[in-house]
Amino acid sequence: MPPVRNPILPGFNPDPSILRVGADYYVATSTFEWYPGVQIHHSTDLANWTLLTRPLRRKSQLDMRGDPDSCGVWAPCLTHDGARFWLVYTDVKRKDGSYKDAHNYIVWADEVAGEWSDPVYVNSSGFDPSLFHDGDGRKYFVNQLWDHRRRPALFQGIALQEWDDGSKKLVGPRKNIYAGTALGLVEGPHLYRRAGWYYLLTAEGGTGYDHACTLARSRDLWGPYETHPARHILTAKDHPAAALQRAGHGDLVDTPDGRTFLVHLSGRPTTQRRRCVLGRETSIQEAHWADDGWLYVKDGPVPSLWVDLPAARDEARYWEERRYGFGAGLHSDFQWLRTPEPERIFNTDGGVLTLIGRESVGSWFEQALVARRQTHFSYDAETVVDFSPTDERQFAGLTAYYCRFNFFYLTVSAHSDGQRELLIQASEASWPLGGLSEQYLGQPVRIPNEGKVRLAVTVRGKELQFYYSLREEGEELKKIGPVFDASIVSDECGGHQLHGSFTGAFVGVAASDINGTAAEAKFDYFVYRPAKHESDRYEI
Known part of the structure; x- marks a missing residue:
């Protein structure tokens, strides 16, 4: 089977969050000031994707009038706890300067293409939220932590706090569990549990040409988290000639046959001044778990333009x-x-x-x-x-x-x-x-x-x-x-x-x-x- 050319979601489709439920894959991406909010694409083979729904389509869920350019819906996270779908997202009302008015919400639905609930407000301490469902049924809210006082280091790490589904509130202490690496600008957190470890995947380096996916792990959910021995499992920051640039902000998914894939945002710059006219797109890389318990991207950390997927892409549909x-x-x-x-x-x-x-x-x-x-x-x-x-x-x-x-x-x-x-x-x-x-x-x-x-x-x-x-x-x-x-x-x-x-x-x-x-x-x-x-x- 011929390899598939990245990106799998061309054009403006950044900050991908991927989920598999049975034989179905779903990717949620940011929509910023464009309405309705959040794009959810569906696939059964990781190669061919169809826009399934935009769930934030009611005034009670999202009203972005007055949101500046590139504000609005940032970095949604789509998960499933075995019973229902969950979506967390940020509605950013201001981003320039020291302050971030970034409000985080949770919605849920029984069917991904059905009607989603009205939002429950969670916090505004930072952006890029995600929801982690632990094996004991407890849920945890994770987001980037913003500190407007500490220029130039405004990104203060990754915050973790328990979410109580009964009261629809955060409960217990909030802890900064990971400060990131020297690359800085740590954001985009996703938590996973595997073989007795908690893994924390983050984005670092901003959304430009230093962008990267960084992995850390801990035996304890609350840390401390040690950083991957290679630091960044995916980045093109030291490879200006790579076809896919600005690679970072990723999420992981396993196939039914045990393969692991990393979806991530990327940009394809034109030669004139390295401008990404198509914006930040969604690409995919195969990865594997090594004997040391760490995840490595196949042929990484530089992202590949071509990737082996379970199926070929319908190129005729792409060009029609x-x-x-x-x-x-x-x-x-x-x-x-x-x-x-x-x-x-x-x-x-x-x-x-x-x-x-x-x-x-x-x-x-x-x-x-x-x-x-x-x-x-x-x-x-x-x-x-x-x-x-x-x-x-x-x-x-x-x-x-x-x-x-x-x-x-x-x-x-x-x-x-x-x-x-x-x-x-x-x-x-x-x-x-x-x-x-x-x-x-x-x-x-x-x-x-x-x-x-x-x-x-x-x-x-x-x-x-x-x-x-x-x-x-x-x-x-x-x-x-x-x-x-x-x-x-x-x-x-x-x-x-x-x-x-x-x-x-x-x-x-x-x-x-x-x-x-x-x-x-x-x-x-x-x-x-x-x-x-x-x-x-x-x-x-």
């Missing part, structure tokens, strides 16, 4: 065109930003996607933006929009989007005299934020005030080009605007300092009416077409 209509509602590939009240920003009545113009494209509160992940380095996307703006404060169209600081946006808008026009908006930022620019690029193109407009974008590696045509005239697509640097929509350009941007590129549609009159834009369909290009060295 996705053509989305809206007669059956919004396809599960799409998400929106922050709000638990999607009826205020879109509907699919009449088989078209109607966006209700709200705030600007960069708002942290309520914007009408519906998009899907970019999962290939090169692609085409297109849509047809029916929109009648009255002035320059109403605009709608097609966007390649990362966050408020980084997007390209081809809009149907209007001049102050009411004449409809096409206009490209773009925003580009890098740290420090003094470098932020948000401006209109190029000259507007005047178009008739009535009629649908076809909008398209092509991305070929580092190059992004917009196109348009006027539907009623049967025109072929023609270029509008210059060739842009497609790598701008990446973690490395997300408008934050190092280790501060965590999501990935999306492509979709948006509408704004900053007059406050809720002008509607109607989209007939959306197409996402993967493309192969010679610059995409990790896909060809």
Whole structure:
């Protein structure tokens, strides 16, 4: 059987938590400010995955309005105690500076694809929580411990405290059980019990190019924990030429036949300034338990682009065109930003996607933006929009989007005299934020005030080009605007300092009416077409 190429979950799918129940595997990943919260994928062979559910889909579970970019849902942990599924997650309300307003919650469900409970608040002492079910039935809550006073060492270790399911509260003492290694920034804890040992898997080195998975163990749950003799069981920090970079934040799973695999986040940088346009993706490595009782990654610690899995991947499915209509509602590939009240920003009545113009494209509160992940380095996307703006404060169209600081946006808008026009908006930022620019690029193109407009974008590696045509005239697509640097929509350009941007590129549609009159834009369909290009060295 041929090996499978990483990542197994391409595009923005970071912080994987993996679980096997019987013959079924589940991976939960972070969604940050994108709604609904948490992606849970399902597989029976570790190679082929299908999005099963996003469990945090009610206002009572999650409301992220006002959460800054790259805040929201961090590092979910999915577990099963033999009777029900458990999911713990953080909703981060602030991350820049010394303070972290990071609130941790627990929800549960009898069926993973069913309705999940309302959340129970646990604590806010740090982020990246997990829930450990010990063999005696007791449960323990584990999270990274944050100390806002101790710059630069704000990451103060891994905290452990018992969780009482009856009272739905933490009980007993809290103990800092592991301070991490000299690499620093210890986070992402997961606990396991095996052969009389408790194993603690953590992430270290931040989410950039020094990221790593670190393993420690103890005979006693409460420690002390000794660090793995190699320190880091997975990292690419000393191997800049490795195909998979930024490797860390992992979780372990055993197959029914006794093999062990480590899932982990990773990034595939493009050659220009090592930018990860597809964000932090989920990859997998085979590992083994040695005679010394320690886990080692096969051919590690450097992550492999290719891995032997129980099955081959369906490559044809990976490359197929996705053509989305809206007669059956919004396809599960799409998400929106922050709000638990999607009826205020879109509907699919009449088989078209109607966006209700709200705030600007960069708002942290309520914007009408519906998009899907970019999962290939090169692609085409297109849509047809029916929109009648009255002035320059109403605009709608097609966007390649990362966050408020980084997007390209081809809009149907209007001049102050009411004449409809096409206009490209773009925003580009890098740290420090003094470098932020948000401006209109190029000259507007005047178009008739009535009629649908076809909008398209092509991305070929580092190059992004917009196109348009006027539907009623049967025109072929023609270029509008210059060739842009497609790598701008990446973690490395997300408008934050190092280790501060965590999501990935999306492509979709948006509408704004900053007059406050809720002008509607109607989209007939959306197409996402993967493309192969010679610059995409990790896909060809």
